[in-house]
Amino acid sequence: MLPNVFEVSIYGNLTPFEKNPLLSLARVRIFYKGLNRNRTFITDEFAEKLIASLPYTPVSGIWDENDFSDHGKSREEGRIYGLVPEFPNGAWEKHLDKDGVEREYYCCDVVLFTTRYADAAKIVGKSQSMELWQKSIKGEWVIQGGVKCFKYSDGCFIGLQVLGDDIEPCFEGAAFFSYAESLKEMINILEKYSLNGGKTKMELNFKLSDREKRNAIFALLNPNFNDEGGWEINYEICEIYDEYALVYNGEYFRQYYTKNDETDSLELGNIEKTFVMDISEAEYTALKALRSANGGVFTEIDSKYQSLVDNNSTLQGEKTDLENSVATLTEQVGSLQETINSGADTISGLNSKIEELNATAATQQEAFTALEEEVTSLREFKADAEKAEKLAEIAKYSMLEEEVVKQFTEAVEQGNYTLASLQDALKVAYVNANAQSIFTNVNQPANHFIPKTGTQSPELSGAARLISNRRNNGGN
Numbered sequence: 001m002l003p004n005v006f007e008v009s010i011y012g013n014l015t016p017f018e019k020n021p022l023l024s025l026a027r028v029r030i031f032y033k034g035l036n037r038n039r040t041f042i043t044d045e046f047a048e049k050l051i052a053s054l055p056y057t058p059v060s061g062i063w064d065e066n067d068f069s070d071h072g073k074s075r076e077e078g079r080i081y082g083l084v085p086e087f088p089n090g091a092w093e094k095h096l097d098k099d100g101v102e103r104e105y106y107c108c109d110v111v112l113f114t115t116r117y118a119d120a121a122k123i124v125g126k127s128q129s130m131e132l133w134q135k136s137i138k139g140e141w142v143i144q145g146g147v148k149c150f151k152y153s154d155g156c157f158i159g160l161q162v163l164g165d166d167i168e169p170c171f172e173g174a175a176f177f178s179y180a181e182s183l184k185e186m187i188n189i190l191e192k193y194s195l196n197g198g199k200t201k202m203e204l205n206f207k208l209s210d211r212e213k214r215n216a217i218f219a220l221l222n223p224n225f226n227d228e229g230g231w232e233i234n235y236e237i238c239e240i241y242d243e244y245a246l247v248y249n250g251e252y253f254r255q256y257y258t259k260n261d262e263t264d265s266l267e268l269g270n271i272e273k274t275f276v277m278d279i280s281e282a283e284y285t286a287l288k289a290l291r292s293a294n295g296g297v298f299t300e301i302d303s304k305y306q307s308l309v310d311n312n313s314t315l316q317g318e319k320t321d322l323e324n325s326v327a328t329l330t331e332q333v334g335s336l337q338e339t340i341n342s343g344a345d346t347i348s349g350l351n352s353k354i355e356e357l358n359a360t361a362a363t364q365q366e367a368f369t370a371l372e373e374e375v376t377s378l379r380e381f382k383a384d385a386e387k388a389e390k391l392a393e394i395a396k397y398s399m400l401e402e403e404v405v406k407q408f409t410e411a412v413e414q415g416n417y418t419l420a421s422l423q424d425a426l427k428v429a430y431v432n433a434n435a436q437s438i439f440t441n442v443n444q445p446a447n448h449f450i451p452k453t454g455t456q457s458p459e460l461s462g463a464a465r466l467i468s469n470r471r472n473n474g475g476n
Contacts, residue, residue, distance in 0.1 A: 022115040023082075026124050028059075028160065029095060032103045041144050041151040051106060053156035057084045059110050059128075061162030063119045068126060068162045081120040081162065082112035110160070123162050133158040148248065216266045217245050217257060252276055322368070329361050387412060390422050397426050404429055 031050070033042045042050075061068045062078035088108035096102045112120045138154035214237055219225065224232035235247040235255070244256040256269035279287070294300040333354055340350040390412045394405060408426065411417055417425065 022113075024112045024114040024121070026110050026112055027107055028084075028110050028128065029093070029105045029107050030054075030130050030160075032105050035144055035147060035149055039147060039149040041142070041149045043151065043153075046139075046152040046155070047106065049154060050157065051090060054084050054088055054090065054108060055086045057157040057160060059083060059112065059123070059160045059162065061119070061123070068119075068122075079117065080113075081117055081123060082110050084160075085109055085111050127163045129161045129163060130157070131159045131161055132156065146250070213257075213259065213266065214240050214245075217247075217255065217268070220266075220268050221247065221255065246274070247271075322365075325364065326361065329357055332357055386419065390417060390419055393419065393422055393426065397430055400426075400429055400433055404433070 031042060031047070033044060033047050035041050058080045059082040060078050060080045088110075090106060090108040092104050093107045094102055094104050112123060114120045132155045136154065136156045137152065139150055139152040141148060142151045143149075144151065217240070218235075218237055221235040221237075222233050224230065224234070235249045235253070237245055238248055238252070239246040244254045247253050247255050252274045254272045254274050256271070257266060258269060259266045290301065291298055294304065336350045336353050336357075339346060391409065394408050394412065397408075398405065408417075408422070408429075412422065
């Protein structure tokens with residue numbers, strides 16, 4: 001979400017409005033140019049656009065018992081306590097802020113409805129938020145002074161919201177939101193959390209929604225985000241995905257995590273540095289398609305590219321051989337053509353020779369094509385033959401449980417066995433299925449293996465033969 005809320009304040013003493021004694025006049029300190037703590041950047045040009053949109057901007061607020069509240073859940077809450085006049089008497093005025101830095105703010109007059117609303121007389125000295133109309137905002141994310149910020153190019157005012165004494169309008173973080181509301185919510189959530197295993201795991205008292213995941217990850221990445229730690233932020237959270245969060249601390253990282261809704265816990269995993277690339281939309285679409293074609297990652301591209309290069313090299317060699325053959329035939333054709341030109345009496349014979357050579361070239365090309373098709377067919381035949389041989393081997397062990405035979409068959413269909421490894425695996429399965437403990441009752445009949453293809457058992461390992469012989473001798 002683009003930042004559209006900023007801290008301002010109304011100051012000075014209320015004075016009667018000369019055009020209407022029922023109204024009062026006050027002064028509001030609104031914004032300064034450049035980079036601000038909301039991580040937005042106001043240029044000279046954008047400042048002029050804001051100033052031009054100030055006249056008739058409403059001053060609104062929500063009165064809650066003894067003080068003003070926050071922004072509320074919607075624009076329709078609260079009431080309008082005043083407005084910026086058509087000629088607001090604007091000026092740039094210097095002000096020493098609480099952090100000890102003197103900044104130059106744009107200030108203007110506001111008219112307050114103090115007679116109609118008694119609460120309006122309490123606005124002076126209160127903090128306010130400068131609110132921009134979201135749909136009017138234009139700009140881009142840039143790096144300014146080593147800080148990622150949103151640089152405005154267009155926008156206009158939608159209101160000046162009166163805030164209570166315990167409300168800070170803006171909070172500088174991964175998302176741009178009301179400082180007091182989100183900070184209080186974060187503190188309340190942190191009080192419900194208990195850290196286990198250092199700073200990598202957090203046990204929760206409720207199921208994990210997407211918003212709670214963000215809060216939990218933020219708390220784990222920023223253990224000093226409290227009074228004792230001076231509200232220190234190590235990482236901002238840019239986005240939350242199913243397996244990782246994209247975080248920022250001057251550089252971008254993927255912070256992997258796992259969550260368990262059954263145990264109501266979230267645990268941090270590895271953190272990997274990631275990069276933001278300057279690419280066009282067309283390039284981004286191509287990269288997404290390339291990553292999708294490589295299993296959702298880029299790491300397989302090199303090997304696949306090298307394979308394509310090798311195949312291309314082979315084809316280029318074959319192409320060169322064919323081109324040489326064609327060049328040779330072309331030279332021969334040229335030589336024959338010269339002979340044809342030397343005498344009319346040999347034209348008929350030379351033309352026949354040319355046709356013969358052209359036919360030879362076509363035959364060679366057809367033979368080459370047919371050879372390629374034959375090689376492909378032989379490869380398919382070989383694969384089918386090997387598969388049939390493996391399935392036949394499985395068929396010899398039909399006495400095994402149906403599920404076991406099915407598993408071997410599916411593995412062969414997927415190409416997971418060589419014939420030798422399949423034979424070994426079948427023998428082991430057979431031995432495991434027919435092994436009998438030396439403590440078994442010798443009078444109990446055993447299920448002996450009778451192969452379909454003959455009377456001889458498959459070749460077994462030494463241990464398997466001992467077990468088989470013992471079973472065949474009645475356990476003796």
